[in-house]
Amino acid sequence: MSAKVDTSLPLEYQTEQDRMNILGFWVFLGAEIVLFATLFGVYGVLYERYAGGPTHKDIFVIKDVMIQTVLLLTSSFTMGIAIFEMRRHNLKGLITWLVITLALGAGFLFMEINEFIHYAHEGATMQTSAFLSSLFVLLGTHGAHVTLGIGWATMVIIQLLKRGLTPTTARKTFIIGLYWHFLDVVWIFIFTFVYLKGLVA
Amino acid sequence: MEHHQSKSFPISHVIGFVVSLVLTFGAAGIALKTNLSFKVIMWIIGSLAVIQAGMQLFMFMHLREGEDGKTNLVNMIYAVFMVIVIVVGSIWVLTSGHAAH
Numbered sequence: 001m002s003a004k005v006d007t008s009l010p011l012e013y014q015t016e017q018d019r020m021n022i023l024g025f026w027v028f029l030g031a032e033i034v035l036f037a038t039l040f041g042v043y044g045v046l047y048e049r050y051a052g053g054p055t056h057k058d059i060f061v062i063k064d065v066m067i068q069t070v071l072l073l074t075s076s077f078t079m080g081i082a083i084f085e086m087r088r089h090n091l092k093g094l095i096t097w098l099v100i101t102l103a104l105g106a107g108f109l110f111m112e113i114n115e116f117i118h119y120a121h122e123g124a125t126m127q128t129s130a131f132l133s134s135l136f137v138l139l140g141t142h143g144a145h146v147t148l149g150i151g152w153a154t155m156v157i158i159q160l161l162k163r164g165l166t167p168t169t170a171r172k173t174f175i176i177g178l179y180w181h182f183l184d185v186v187w188i189f190i191f192t193f194v195y196l197k198g199l200v201a
Numbered sequence: 202m203e204h205h206q207s208k209s210f211p212i213s214h215v216i217g218f219v220v221s222l223v224l225t226f227g228a229a230g231i232a233l234k235t236n237l238s239f240k241v242i243m244w245i246i247g248s249l250a251v252i253q254a255g256m257q258l259f260m261f262m263h264l265r266e267g268e269d270g271k272t273n274l275v276n277m278i279y280a281v282f283m284v285i286v287i288v289v290g291s292i293w294v295l296t297s298g299h300a301a302h
Contacts, residue, residue, distance in 0.1 A: 013267050023269045030280040037284040041291035062233065069225055077218040080261040084211040181262045185254045191225070192250040196232040200242050 010087050011170035018171040025175045029182050036186050039141055040193065043134040047198070051129035056198025059124050061115075065195045068111045069187065072146075075104035076184035083177045091165050094173065098157055101180065105150050112143050135194065142190060145183055152176055217260035224253045 005014045013019050047056075078101045085093035116136075119125070126136045153176050156169070163169050228246040235242070258264045264273050 009267075019267065019269065022267070023272060026269070026273045026276055030276045033277075033280040034283050034287065037287040040284075041288045044288055044292045045295045062229070066229065070222070073218070073221055073225060076257065076261060077214060077221075080214040080217070081211055084208075084214060088209075178262055181257050185257050188225075188250050188253050188257075192228060192246050196228060196246055197243060200232050200239055 005167070011089075011165060011167050012086075012174040014167045018167055021171055022175060022178075025178055029178065032182065036138075036141070036189075039134070039138040040189065043138050043194065046130040046134045047194075049130035051131075053128040053132065054122055054124045055131075059119050059122050060195055060198055061118070062195070062199060064111060064115060065191065068108055068115075069191050071104050071108040071111065072184050072187050075101045075108065076181050078104065079177050079180045083174060086165065086170060086173055089165060091160065094165070095157060095160055098153060098160075098173075102150055102153055102157075105146055105153075105180075109143065109146055109150070112139070112146075138190065138194065142183065142186055145186075149176070149180055149183060153180070213260050217256050220256060221253055224249045 004016065007014060012022065078097050082094050082097035082101060085097055116139075119132075124132050126133050156172050156176050159169050159172065228249045231237070231249075232242055232246050237245075258277065264270070264277065
Protein backbone atom coordinates (compact mmCIF):
# COMPACT_ATOMS: atom_id res chain seq x y z
CA MET A 1 0.00 0.00 0.00
CA SER A 2 3.05 2.25 -0.31
CA ALA A 3 2.79 5.53 -2.17
CA LYS A 4 5.99 4.77 -4.08
CA VAL A 5 5.61 5.74 -7.69
CA ASP A 6 7.63 4.02 -10.40
CA THR A 7 7.40 6.40 -13.33
CA SER A 8 9.23 4.03 -15.69
CA LEU A 9 6.03 1.95 -15.90
CA PRO A 10 2.77 2.79 -17.71
CA LEU A 11 0.50 4.99 -15.55
CA GLU A 12 -1.80 2.17 -14.43
CA TYR A 13 1.10 0.12 -13.00
CA GLN A 14 2.90 2.92 -11.15
CA THR A 15 1.65 2.34 -7.60
CA GLU A 16 1.49 -0.89 -5.63
CA GLN A 17 -2.24 -0.30 -5.00
CA ASP A 18 -3.01 -0.05 -8.71
CA ARG A 19 -0.93 -3.13 -9.55
CA MET A 20 -2.84 -5.08 -6.87
CA ASN A 21 -6.18 -3.87 -8.26
CA ILE A 22 -5.25 -5.09 -11.73
CA LEU A 23 -4.10 -8.47 -10.37
CA GLY A 24 -7.33 -8.72 -8.38
CA PHE A 25 -9.34 -8.06 -11.50
CA TRP A 26 -7.58 -10.90 -13.31
CA VAL A 27 -8.58 -13.19 -10.42
CA PHE A 28 -12.17 -11.95 -10.79
CA LEU A 29 -12.03 -12.76 -14.52
CA GLY A 30 -10.93 -16.30 -13.59
CA ALA A 31 -14.13 -16.62 -11.54
CA GLU A 32 -16.17 -15.15 -14.41
CA ILE A 33 -14.74 -17.79 -16.74
CA VAL A 34 -15.95 -20.50 -14.35
CA LEU A 35 -19.40 -18.85 -14.17
CA PHE A 36 -19.71 -18.96 -17.95
CA ALA A 37 -18.32 -22.51 -18.00
CA THR A 38 -21.27 -23.67 -15.88
CA LEU A 39 -23.69 -22.07 -18.35
CA PHE A 40 -21.89 -23.63 -21.33
CA GLY A 41 -21.98 -26.97 -19.50
CA VAL A 42 -25.75 -26.76 -18.99
CA TYR A 43 -26.27 -25.75 -22.61
CA GLY A 44 -23.99 -28.55 -23.82
CA VAL A 45 -26.12 -31.09 -21.96
CA LEU A 46 -29.53 -29.73 -22.95
CA TYR A 47 -29.01 -28.36 -26.46
CA GLU A 48 -30.99 -31.09 -28.19
CA ARG A 49 -33.93 -31.18 -25.75
CA TYR A 50 -36.39 -29.36 -28.00
CA ALA A 51 -39.57 -30.68 -26.30
CA GLY A 52 -41.38 -30.38 -29.63
CA GLY A 53 -40.50 -26.69 -29.88
CA PRO A 54 -38.32 -24.88 -32.42
CA THR A 55 -34.78 -26.14 -33.11
CA HIS A 56 -31.59 -24.16 -33.80
CA LYS A 57 -32.20 -24.20 -37.52
CA ASP A 58 -35.74 -22.85 -37.06
CA ILE A 59 -34.68 -19.73 -35.17
CA PHE A 60 -30.99 -18.84 -35.79
CA VAL A 61 -30.38 -16.20 -38.46
CA ILE A 62 -26.72 -16.55 -39.48
CA LYS A 63 -26.48 -13.10 -41.13
CA ASP A 64 -27.54 -11.34 -37.91
CA VAL A 65 -25.17 -13.51 -35.87
CA MET A 66 -22.27 -12.53 -38.15
CA ILE A 67 -23.14 -8.84 -37.77
CA GLN A 68 -23.24 -9.21 -33.97
CA THR A 69 -19.91 -11.02 -34.02
CA VAL A 70 -18.18 -8.40 -36.17
CA LEU A 71 -19.59 -5.57 -34.02
CA LEU A 72 -18.27 -7.10 -30.80
CA LEU A 73 -14.95 -8.16 -32.33
CA THR A 74 -14.39 -4.66 -33.71
CA SER A 75 -15.30 -3.12 -30.34
CA SER A 76 -12.68 -5.32 -28.67
CA PHE A 77 -10.13 -4.02 -31.21
CA THR A 78 -11.12 -0.36 -30.66
CA MET A 79 -10.86 -0.89 -26.89
CA GLY A 80 -7.31 -2.13 -27.50
CA ILE A 81 -6.58 1.06 -29.48
CA ALA A 82 -8.05 3.14 -26.62
CA ILE A 83 -5.57 1.58 -24.16
CA PHE A 84 -2.80 2.05 -26.74
CA GLU A 85 -3.64 5.78 -26.88
CA MET A 86 -3.77 5.94 -23.09
CA ARG A 87 -0.18 4.68 -22.96
CA ARG A 88 0.83 7.46 -25.31
CA HIS A 89 -0.79 9.87 -22.82
CA ASN A 90 -3.26 10.95 -25.49
CA LEU A 91 -6.41 11.67 -23.45
CA LYS A 92 -8.43 12.89 -26.42
CA GLY A 93 -7.58 9.79 -28.45
CA LEU A 94 -8.38 7.56 -25.49
CA ILE A 95 -11.84 9.06 -24.97
CA THR A 96 -12.60 9.06 -28.71
CA TRP A 97 -11.81 5.34 -29.03
CA LEU A 98 -13.72 4.55 -25.83
CA VAL A 99 -16.81 6.27 -27.24
CA ILE A 100 -16.45 4.33 -30.53
CA THR A 101 -16.15 1.12 -28.50
CA LEU A 102 -19.34 1.87 -26.60
CA ALA A 103 -21.19 2.75 -29.80
CA LEU A 104 -20.24 -0.66 -31.25
CA GLY A 105 -21.23 -2.32 -27.96
CA ALA A 106 -24.59 -0.59 -28.06
CA GLY A 107 -25.03 -1.77 -31.66
CA PHE A 108 -24.35 -5.33 -30.53
CA LEU A 109 -26.89 -5.01 -27.72
CA PHE A 110 -29.50 -3.60 -30.12
CA MET A 111 -28.99 -6.60 -32.40
CA GLU A 112 -29.26 -9.03 -29.49
CA ILE A 113 -32.50 -7.50 -28.18
CA ASN A 114 -33.97 -7.72 -31.69
CA GLU A 115 -32.80 -11.33 -31.86
CA PHE A 116 -34.67 -12.16 -28.63
CA ILE A 117 -37.81 -10.42 -29.91
CA HIS A 118 -37.56 -12.39 -33.15
CA TYR A 119 -37.23 -15.65 -31.18
CA ALA A 120 -40.26 -14.80 -29.03
CA HIS A 121 -42.30 -14.14 -32.20
CA GLU A 122 -41.27 -17.58 -33.48
CA GLY A 123 -42.70 -19.08 -30.30
CA ALA A 124 -39.25 -19.68 -28.80
CA THR A 125 -39.24 -18.45 -25.20
CA MET A 126 -37.50 -19.51 -22.01
CA GLN A 127 -40.49 -21.70 -21.09
CA THR A 128 -40.64 -23.56 -24.40
CA SER A 129 -37.94 -26.19 -23.92
CA ALA A 130 -34.78 -27.07 -22.02
CA PHE A 131 -32.78 -26.10 -25.11
CA LEU A 132 -34.27 -22.60 -25.10
CA SER A 133 -34.03 -22.17 -21.30
CA SER A 134 -30.30 -22.89 -21.38
CA LEU A 135 -29.83 -20.80 -24.54
CA PHE A 136 -31.54 -17.71 -23.10
CA VAL A 137 -29.68 -17.99 -19.78
CA LEU A 138 -26.31 -18.23 -21.56
CA LEU A 139 -26.99 -15.42 -24.07
CA GLY A 140 -28.79 -13.31 -21.47
CA THR A 141 -25.93 -13.53 -18.97
CA HIS A 142 -23.49 -12.42 -21.65
CA GLY A 143 -25.83 -9.61 -22.77
CA ALA A 144 -26.24 -8.46 -19.16
CA HIS A 145 -22.45 -8.26 -18.88
CA VAL A 146 -22.28 -6.12 -22.03
CA THR A 147 -25.01 -3.85 -20.63
CA LEU A 148 -23.13 -3.50 -17.34
CA GLY A 149 -19.89 -2.83 -19.23
CA ILE A 150 -21.48 0.03 -21.18
CA GLY A 151 -22.70 1.69 -17.97
CA TRP A 152 -19.37 1.11 -16.24
CA ALA A 153 -17.29 2.48 -19.15
CA THR A 154 -19.56 5.54 -19.35
CA MET A 155 -18.76 6.34 -15.72
CA VAL A 156 -15.03 5.86 -16.37
CA ILE A 157 -15.26 8.28 -19.32
CA ILE A 158 -16.93 10.86 -17.06
CA GLN A 159 -14.06 10.49 -14.55
CA LEU A 160 -11.50 10.87 -17.34
CA LEU A 161 -13.19 14.07 -18.50
CA LYS A 162 -13.27 15.47 -14.95
CA ARG A 163 -9.90 14.35 -13.61
CA GLY A 164 -7.75 13.71 -16.68
CA LEU A 165 -5.16 10.93 -16.90
CA THR A 166 -3.81 10.02 -13.46
CA PRO A 167 -2.47 6.65 -12.22
CA THR A 168 -5.93 6.05 -10.69
CA THR A 169 -8.05 6.88 -13.75
CA ALA A 170 -5.57 5.02 -15.97
CA ARG A 171 -5.92 1.92 -13.79
CA LYS A 172 -9.74 2.15 -13.92
CA THR A 173 -9.63 2.50 -17.69
CA PHE A 174 -7.24 -0.44 -18.05
CA ILE A 175 -9.53 -2.64 -15.95
CA ILE A 176 -12.70 -1.83 -17.92
CA GLY A 177 -10.56 -2.61 -20.99
CA LEU A 178 -9.77 -6.08 -19.63
CA TYR A 179 -13.45 -6.62 -18.87
CA TRP A 180 -14.45 -5.62 -22.40
CA HIS A 181 -11.94 -7.95 -24.06
CA PHE A 182 -13.18 -10.73 -21.78
CA LEU A 183 -16.74 -10.23 -23.10
CA ASP A 184 -15.43 -10.75 -26.62
CA VAL A 185 -13.60 -13.91 -25.52
CA VAL A 186 -16.88 -15.33 -24.16
CA TRP A 187 -18.64 -14.37 -27.39
CA ILE A 188 -16.09 -16.30 -29.50
CA PHE A 189 -17.22 -19.47 -27.69
CA ILE A 190 -20.92 -18.60 -27.94
CA PHE A 191 -20.47 -17.99 -31.66
CA THR A 192 -18.67 -21.32 -32.11
CA PHE A 193 -20.42 -23.68 -29.69
CA VAL A 194 -23.95 -22.26 -29.86
CA TYR A 195 -24.55 -20.71 -33.28
CA LEU A 196 -22.16 -22.55 -35.62
CA LYS A 197 -22.63 -25.87 -33.81
CA GLY A 198 -26.42 -25.46 -33.98
CA LEU A 199 -26.35 -24.77 -37.69
CA VAL A 200 -24.01 -27.68 -38.52
CA ALA A 201 -25.85 -30.42 -36.67
CA MET B 202 7.57 -3.79 -19.82
CA GLU B 203 7.62 -3.12 -23.52
CA HIS B 204 8.41 0.10 -25.31
CA HIS B 205 4.90 1.53 -25.22
CA GLN B 206 5.39 5.27 -25.38
CA SER B 207 7.58 5.27 -28.48
CA LYS B 208 5.30 3.32 -30.84
CA SER B 209 2.98 5.48 -32.90
CA PHE B 210 1.09 2.72 -34.72
CA PRO B 211 -0.67 -0.15 -32.89
CA ILE B 212 0.63 -2.81 -35.27
CA SER B 213 0.07 -5.81 -32.97
CA HIS B 214 -3.55 -4.76 -32.42
CA VAL B 215 -4.18 -4.44 -36.14
CA ILE B 216 -2.63 -7.86 -36.78
CA GLY B 217 -4.70 -9.36 -33.95
CA PHE B 218 -7.88 -7.83 -35.34
CA VAL B 219 -7.29 -9.01 -38.91
CA VAL B 220 -6.39 -12.55 -37.75
CA SER B 221 -9.51 -12.61 -35.52
CA LEU B 222 -11.69 -11.69 -38.49
CA VAL B 223 -10.04 -14.37 -40.65
CA LEU B 224 -10.57 -16.99 -37.90
CA THR B 225 -14.20 -15.95 -37.39
CA PHE B 226 -15.15 -16.08 -41.07
CA GLY B 227 -12.98 -19.17 -41.59
CA ALA B 228 -14.88 -20.99 -38.83
CA ALA B 229 -18.22 -19.90 -40.30
CA GLY B 230 -17.15 -21.06 -43.75
CA ILE B 231 -15.99 -24.46 -42.50
CA ALA B 232 -19.14 -24.94 -40.41
CA LEU B 233 -21.68 -23.86 -43.02
CA LYS B 234 -20.14 -24.42 -46.46
CA THR B 235 -18.32 -27.76 -46.20
CA ASN B 236 -19.59 -31.33 -46.10
CA LEU B 237 -17.21 -32.59 -43.43
CA SER B 238 -18.65 -34.71 -40.63
CA PHE B 239 -20.07 -32.98 -37.54
CA LYS B 240 -17.24 -34.28 -35.38
CA VAL B 241 -14.48 -33.05 -37.70
CA ILE B 242 -16.12 -29.63 -38.05
CA MET B 243 -16.49 -29.25 -34.27
CA TRP B 244 -12.81 -30.12 -33.70
CA ILE B 245 -11.69 -27.61 -36.33
CA ILE B 246 -13.89 -24.68 -35.29
CA GLY B 247 -13.32 -25.45 -31.60
CA SER B 248 -9.58 -25.20 -32.18
CA LEU B 249 -10.00 -21.94 -34.11
CA ALA B 250 -12.02 -20.52 -31.17
CA VAL B 251 -9.28 -21.46 -28.69
CA ILE B 252 -6.62 -19.84 -30.91
CA GLN B 253 -8.69 -16.67 -31.22
CA ALA B 254 -9.33 -16.50 -27.47
CA GLY B 255 -5.60 -16.93 -26.84
CA MET B 256 -4.86 -14.07 -29.21
CA GLN B 257 -7.25 -11.81 -27.32
CA LEU B 258 -5.53 -12.71 -24.04
CA PHE B 259 -1.99 -12.13 -25.25
CA MET B 260 -2.32 -9.40 -27.90
CA PHE B 261 -5.20 -7.29 -26.53
CA MET B 262 -5.24 -7.99 -22.78
CA HIS B 263 -1.43 -8.12 -22.29
CA LEU B 264 -1.81 -11.19 -20.10
CA ARG B 265 1.87 -11.60 -19.28
CA GLU B 266 2.78 -7.97 -18.80
CA GLY B 267 3.87 -6.41 -15.51
CA GLU B 268 5.34 -8.01 -12.41
CA ASP B 269 2.25 -10.22 -11.97
CA GLY B 270 2.39 -11.60 -15.50
CA LYS B 271 3.31 -15.08 -14.35
CA THR B 272 0.54 -15.09 -11.73
CA ASN B 273 -1.96 -14.06 -14.41
CA LEU B 274 -0.81 -16.87 -16.66
CA VAL B 275 -1.16 -19.50 -13.92
CA ASN B 276 -4.57 -18.07 -13.00
CA MET B 277 -5.78 -18.38 -16.62
CA ILE B 278 -4.36 -21.90 -17.02
CA TYR B 279 -6.25 -22.92 -13.89
CA ALA B 280 -9.42 -21.26 -15.23
CA VAL B 281 -9.08 -23.23 -18.47
CA PHE B 282 -8.63 -26.44 -16.45
CA MET B 283 -11.83 -25.63 -14.52
CA VAL B 284 -13.69 -24.98 -17.79
CA ILE B 285 -12.68 -28.40 -19.13
CA VAL B 286 -13.69 -30.15 -15.88
CA ILE B 287 -17.06 -28.35 -15.71
CA VAL B 288 -18.08 -28.44 -19.38
CA VAL B 289 -16.64 -31.77 -20.55
CA GLY B 290 -17.35 -33.40 -17.16
CA SER B 291 -21.01 -32.30 -17.12
CA ILE B 292 -21.64 -33.39 -20.69
CA TRP B 293 -19.87 -36.71 -20.17
CA VAL B 294 -21.64 -37.58 -16.92
CA LEU B 295 -25.08 -36.51 -18.12
CA THR B 296 -25.06 -38.02 -21.61
CA SER B 297 -23.32 -41.37 -21.11
CA GLY B 298 -23.77 -44.46 -18.97
CA HIS B 299 -27.14 -44.61 -17.21
CA ALA B 300 -28.25 -41.27 -18.66
CA ALA B 301 -28.01 -42.68 -22.17
CA HIS B 302 -30.48 -45.49 -21.48
